[in-house]
Amino acid sequence: MSDLEHDPRTTTDPSARGAGLDQVLQVSSRLATAMNSVIEGKQPVVRTAITVLLAEGHLLLEDVPGVGKTLLAKTLARCIDASVRRVQFTPDLLPSDITGVSVFNQDVRDFEFRPGAIFANVVVGDEINRASPKTQSALLESMEEGQVTVDGTTYVLPRPFLVMATQNPIEMEGTYPLPEAQRDRFMARISMGYPSARSELDMLELHGGASPLESLQPVTDAATVQQMIEAVRTVHASPAVRQYIVDLVGSTRSSSALRLGASPRATLHLLRASRAHAALSGRDHVLPDDVQQVAVAVLAHRLIPTGETQMARRSTADVLADLLQRVRVPAPTR
């Protein structure tokens, strides 16, 4: 697939684009440059991470240990001048460690809420599948609704709010698989993958001395990110594109290769991610190409393959790629 960013036909004329989209383009480009300076040769991954940030989603980084999942999360967090919390998930981590807890204050003789790790703009949850399901579930409400309820009191989380969780593949030892409900709340799952030989050489050079992360300066702040998110919301999705999204998600539900298709929440996430993708390409409208490019990242982790598909060693991403080739792009209805 072509890289939209460099296709001159694709971008909307700057004069017609509006200030909001201009800001999105400029800031996201700075963000990408900064992140790419730390993480070698992973532009698509970086791009997806920024897409998720702008689409108000949460990001799940899944890969084997040591490929830079945590580094990516930390880099993105550092690039934004906002409150950042990092939680290392372990089997003995309690839900209250995440959400916060009411403790009795002797001075005021009342219970006082001590916010947990979730109260930040960017939350990096490291090795999320090492915690027990109970602790994982503590994230549910906060991720979906941007709020936390403790002891009957609801606390609103700051905006923007981005959870970046990393996890090892579930076959690894000492892991609790993420419940489907939890997985569904992540907008996109990306795998880092091993770097290319050249990137790995560069990495040795770059990371040999002091970590580049140390010298990284924030390129934007929480307020700007919030503005960008607002701008992305205004990107136009025509009826044809919406129809295409619904067709695509519907096809995962009827596919004989899948036991579980994508949820309506997935439909919503797909549209939002597509909008962000279009905005990152400098367009004020979504193309089916945007949908196609984010579809695997947004949908693959929500699908459950049938036994046969697993036996055939086809991943859900493979099945999705098939579906993308087959589902017709609807022409506008007359």
Added chain:
Amino acid sequence: MTGTRPADAALAAVATLAVTLPLTELFTPAGAWFRPSVFFVALIAVSGAVLRTMTTTRPLVVLGQAVVAFEGVCLVHGWGHLWKGFVPTVDTVHTLGILLTDAYRTTTTYTAPAPADRGTTLAVSLLIAITALAVDALAVTYRSPAVAGLPLLAAFLASATNTSTGLAAWLVVPPALAWLAMVGRQGVGSLRTWGGTAAPGGRTDTDPAGSFATVGRVVGVLALAAAVVVPGLVPHFPTTFIADGLARSDDARGNGGTVRLSTSIDIARDLSDRSSDPVLVYRTTSEDPEPLRVGLLDTYRRGRWQASSDVTFVPLDGRLPGSSASPDVERTTEKITVSSSSVGLPQVAMPANPVGSPFPTGSWRVTGDGLVELTSRVPEYTVEYEQLAPTADQFGPTPGGAAPDSEDLALEPRSEERVRSLLDEVTAGDDSPLEVARKIQDYLRGPTFTYSEDLADQTAGGQRAEEPLVRFLDTKRGYCVQFASAMIMLSRAAGIPARMAVGFLPGAIDGDDRVVRVSDAHAWPELWFPDLGWMRFEPTPGVRSGIAPGWTRETSAPENSAVPAPSSSASPSASASTRPERDVTADPQQDAGGGSTGSGLVDLVRAHAATIGGVLAVLLLAAVTPFGAWLARRRARRRARDDAERIEAEWQSLLLRLGDIGIVPGDGSTPRQASHELGRAAYLTPDEDAALGRVVATLERARYARPGADLPDVEGDARTVWRAALGRRQRLDRVRALLLPEEGRRHWRSLLRLPGRGAAERRSPDDED
């Protein structure tokens, strides 16, 4: 989509060739027709494979194969009648028509095995080509090898029913194996497609059993209809054959032995011995060769023909006299050159009325009847003979009372009464001798008589054996001997001297030679007319003997009205020069054709008018689909309510037109992906690609941007892309895209409310994985 599938095509060709094996028993020599047939089968297989790579439209493939095959037939059989050496014209078709008429005559005249002359070679190879086309179309192009069994079976049965002896059992094995292999390949192929991931929403769930039942019903009905219709159309060999009983071999069916015709023929005997051993190989200068006479029998007693005269002499001048006809009878001198003869001494085969001295002195003599006999073997000889072409009035007004021999007027007492009463029935009192002879011949050749080598059983209830001739006249069933005997007796009763000649039919053409086989043995009557001498008649039905001599048939009016004998008798040479020689014996149709030279110009104009009309019709037909495409585009543009719809229509039209030249983007392609795919497949230059990019960018804005976006007209860019893509295709693809645009076909289909094929085509990749 259809795929080349060379293996399947080869299998279909092999099956067709296997089914032609039985034909070797029907037409000899097999080499003559087998090579062109193999050529046509290969031509059809290869052209099919090539066409399938170029088009996915199945009827187009079959049509292309038919055209290629026809061109091949024209090249092989119409050589010398083609415009510029390869373009078939009216003349070519005319030539092929003549050859096919020849073939029709051969198949209806000769017994199996028939001679493989040019006509039959054309007919056989044409039939094989049609079979090959049908098999290839059904088995490969339409992927229904099971149904392809029908044309194979039809071809096989055509051979099987035409051989009198029954086919060897093993002959069914090769075609059956080839057919099973085709069906097997198809079965394995469809099994392999199982287990693939079903496309979501792709295949509609139709009941497979229901569709199979429909196909089965259609095939059944078609097969039944074909079984009824085809036998009526295909010319057929006579189911029975010939007077082998006339031929007696010295050493049974001996190879290389001599064959002598019996000089004593029992007309009550069935024919049972059949032999296709060659007797004689000769060349002739005659367009319409006469039968070769071997013996003359003039005495009929107790159901048996015998030669009465045993006087022999050698002419004083050592020369044969030729015809005894009066000198003013028109005649042509023809020549036969016998290169090998196994006719036993003293018999020798030659046409009637030989002249000159064909044999070395001392090796031959003449019988009292004027028949030549040999006294020592002469395997090769050349005989000149006179072929008479008398006019009707030269047969004379009264029967020749002065018969050469009283035996030639003798009637068998036991059958005399019956013969005389029949004569009164058949003829009128004031008929001239020729009219009497013609009426007798027409009566015997008429529909009431049946040619059969098996005679009818003794009539039931008869206390004593009937006279064989009477029995024949009652049962109206017999072979040449009975027919000849009947005509001789009826003629004698009318006062015309008559005798029986035995010999051979002219035989089958084999290259420049003619081959006479034992099975060509024949008997015919000769009637005596005072001014003409002995004249051959042919009462045996045409299935066996072919066309009767020209003078024995009612000829066309001009011939009869040209009675003024003086003119022809006064200047025989002039009349001979004004009339082509072969007209004398040509059949009536050719006479009619030659007679209408005055209207030839009109005919020519008419023929050309038909050609012009045909060309116009073809042009008109060719223009129908492109016109439909133009209408469809115009309609789409008119119906567009805004710029967005106009651009959408332009894009759909561009996609359809690119589809015509085989450039089809993937099912799930977005416009942008489609443009990349199209650009690659159409080998667009950067400029043209930019034009395509503009079209797609405009389309994207029209489809997906906020309403009210700026939408420039892309018609010019679309045209640039289309022309560039078309220009880089092969000529054939271009012609097809221009003549049969899908856009036009859809337009007419939509007008006719026909179901579109879109759904079927969308499914087909799954079917044909």
